[in-house]
Amino acid sequence: MRSLLAFTKKEITEHMRSGKILFLGILFVLFGIMNPAVAKLTPWLMEMLADSLAESGMTITEVNITAMDSWVQFFKNIPMALIAFVLLESNIFTKEYRSGTLILSLTKGLQRYKVMTAKTAVLILLWSVGYWLCYGITYAYNAYFWDNAIAKSLPFSVLCWWVFGLWVIALMSLFSALFSTNTCVLVGTGGVVMVSALLSMIPKLTEYLPTLLTDGNSLIYGVKEPDAYIAALAVVGSTALAALVGGLILFNKKQL
Amino acid sequence: MDMLRITDLHKRFGDKEVLRGLDLSVPEHSVFGFIGQNGAGKTTTMKTVLGLLKADSGEICVNGERVVYGQTATNRYIGYLPDVPEFYAFMNASEYLDFCGEISGMSKRETAKRRDELLELVGLAGETHRVGGYSRGMKQRLGIAQALLGSPKLLICDEPTSALDPVGRKEILDILLAVREQTTVLFSTHILTDVERICSDVAFLNNGVVEIQGSMSEIKTRFRIDGYRLETANEADRDAIRRAFPTVKAEEGNVLTLTEQDTPMFDVLRFIAEQRIPLLKWERCEPTLESLFMEVTKK
Ligand SMILES: Nc1ncnc2c1ncn2[C@@H]1O[C@H](COP(=O)(O)OP(=O)(O)OP(=O)(O)O)[C@@H](O)[C@H]1O
Ligand SMILES: [Mg+2]
Numbered sequence: 001m002r003s004l005l006a007f008t009k010k011e012i013t014e015h016m017r018s019g020k021i022l023f024l025g026i027l028f029v030l031f032g033i034m035n036p037a038v039a040k041l042t043p044w045l046m047e048m049l050a051d052s053l054a055e056s057g058m059t060i061t062e063v064n065i066t067a068m069d070s071w072v073q074f075f076k077n078i079p080m081a082l083i084a085f086v087l088l089e090s091n092i093f094t095k096e097y098r099s100g101t102l103i104l105s106l107t108k109g110l111q112r113y114k115v116m117t118a119k120t121a122v123l124i125l126l127w128s129v130g131y132w133l134c135y136g137i138t139y140a141y142n143a144y145f146w147d148n149a150i151a152k153s154l155p156f157s158v159l160c161w162w163v164f165g166l167w168v169i170a171l172m173s174l175f176s177a178l179f180s181t182n183t184c185v186l187v188g189t190g191g192v193v194m195v196s197a198l199l200s201m202i203p204k205l206t207e208y209l210p211t212l213l214t215d216g217n218s219l220i221y222g223v224k225e226p227d228a229y230i231a232a233l234a235v236v237g238s239t240a241l242a243a244l245v246g247g248l249i250l251f252n253k254k255q256l
Numbered sequence: 257m258d259m260l261r262i263t264d265l266h267k268r269f270g271d272k273e274v275l276r277g278l279d280l281s282v283p284e285h286s287v288f289g290f291i292g293q294n295g296a297g298k299t300t301t302m303k304t305v306l307g308l309l310k311a312d313s314g315e316i317c318v319n320g321e322r323v324v325y326g327q328t329a330t331n332r333y334i335g336y337l338p339d340v341p342e343f344y345a346f347m348n349a350s351e352y353l354d355f356c357g358e359i360s361g362m363s364k365r366e367t368a369k370r371r372d373e374l375l376e377l378v379g380l381a382g383e384t385h386r387v388g389g390y391s392r393g394m395k396q397r398l399g400i401a402q403a404l405l406g407s408p409k410l411l412i413c414d415e416p417t418s419a420l421d422p423v424g425r426k427e428i429l430d431i432l433l434a435v436r437e438q439t440t441v442l443f444s445t446h447i448l449t450d451v452e453r454i455c456s457d458v459a460f461l462n463n464g465v466v467e468i469q470g471s472m473s474e475i476k477t478r479f480r481i482d483g484y485r486l487e488t489a490n491e492a493d494r495d496a497i498r499r500a501f502p503t504v505k506a507e508e509g510n511v512l513t514l515t516e517q518d519t520p521m522f523d524v525l526r527f528i529a530e531q532r533i534p535l536l537k538w539e540r541c542e543p544t545l546e547s548l549f550m551e552v553t554k555k
Contacts, residue, residue: 109329110359
């Protein structure tokens with residue numbers, strides 16, 4: 001247990017000293033502020049454009065901005081935050097393979113599963129803190145400007161998106177155990193997400209695919225009920241678990 | 257008892273057979289020189305001992321326990337210094353040793369004590385900079401410190417001196433000599449003077465097998481060549497000796513060499529005395545590791 005904590009501590013120190021924590025912090029806070037800000041600024045932008053639009057024959061009826069617009073922004077922007085997160089963290093394992101730093105730790109008797117557990121845990125921690133920080137900021141601004149109550153199933157919809165992020169982290173761990181370069185990790189993780197997105201165009205499959213969890217808009221507008229997401233959640237839970245267990249098995253056999 | 261025993265180790269990479277039935281035994285408390293050319297398979301052997309590579313066949317025992325690939329329990333007896341040690345660049349030396357202590361399950365008190373002793377031993381005490389800025393010599397010394405942290409029974413160093421200047425090399429060799437009381441040292445190298453300086457035992461790796469192995473003195477006696485080297489003052493004398501004894505070999509300049517089997521030494525000496533040939537030099541040829549190395553790798 002102590003060695004697991006020590007390795008986790010090492011990961012966190014590394015993230016702090018390399019400035020990754022700072023970067024992620026700024027990123028998520030910025031996105032958190034941007035969501036309500038963009039919504040708030042929309043009428044003003046419209047007004048700015050109104051004159052030129054009027055000349056071209058379009059008239060603008062008064063736009064009514066609500067918390068809904070801000071949440072739509074949230075679901076539009078959070079994928080970008082996740083992509084930035086994955087790009088930044090794709091080398092969390094591979095840079096240790098390349099430099100050979102892991103070899104010294106492992107020959108000191110550190111069990112391999114602890115390496116995997118610590119790294120995955122730190123990824124989950126960073127994603128969770130960042131995500132909920134972003135959510136919290138958006139939520140607070142929305143409550144201040146408008147009323148969050150009009151978004152239906154809001155807690156459930158943001159929970160789904162958070163779970164989707166965890167699923168991506170499980171994929172990253174799996175591909176990091178399988179491959180030795182971060183390009184391969186990126187291609188593998190991105191590839192699986194892409195396949196899921198492509199398959200979800202087949203209507204029959206949509207409700208079972210992980211990418212459904214990213215469709216927060218349908219939930220907050222009440223187009224879909226939370227029940228419709230249960231199957232996808234089950235698929236995500238089981239594939240993430242399989243990815244983690246598979247990753248552990250592969251990592252134990254990996255030649256470093 | 258042998259600290260490390262390798263029997264009939266085979267390892268191939270693709271179609272390249274690197275180790276073909278390697279046998280090696282490293283006695284306790286020896287300083288063991290593991291000699292081989294570039295690409296001979298020294299690193300491969302060591303990584304297999306550490307369970308970092310999977311052997312195709314053969315058995316390895318460390319301190320009497322079998323080595324298994326992957327999760328290698330025998331590593332608790334071993335301190336390892338890789339050929340190019342890499343540490344977490346964002347830590348400083350004492351933070352790194354603390355980290356090593358924590359992950360290997362040493363108590364805080366013990367870690368702190370060993371850390372201070374070892375930093376002193378390798379000359380990094382008071383070094384507060386981060387490892388990222390270290391020179392190769394400093395990294396090598398930190399590498400030895402981390403390898404010795406857990407007071408291992410076997411210290412394995414992969415070419416610890418190859419990248420260093422003469423002063424750095426001497427420092428590392430002195431450290432290795434200093435720790436032989438507490439542990440067994442196995443180190444690979446192709447620098448033969450290092451071996452002659454500190455080793456009690458040696459093994460030559462060539463063609464995937466250990467060709468010669470034994471204690472330093474044993475090997476020197478076994479491979480003693482009863483030979484002599486002499487130098488005459490001028491060419492005329494040199495040629496006179498060669499005419500009288502055709503089995504004497506000419507080297508560069510006025511140097512001649514002879515072996516006892518081919519040319520009885522006293523006959524030559526008598527000839528020199530009778531002819532009153534002035535000599536600049538008359539010496540016995542000691543077998544050097546270099547000549548042995550050449551002989552082993554020539555085959
Ligand atoms: N992972 C690998 N894949 C393929 N071939 C390898 C691998 N590792 C080593 N080899 C080959 O095995 C041979 C032995 O390599 P090894 O590193 O053990 O030699 P060495 O004795 O340590 O040499 P050096 O003195 O250069 O360090 C080399 O010819 C090398 O090309
Ligand atoms: Mg090598």
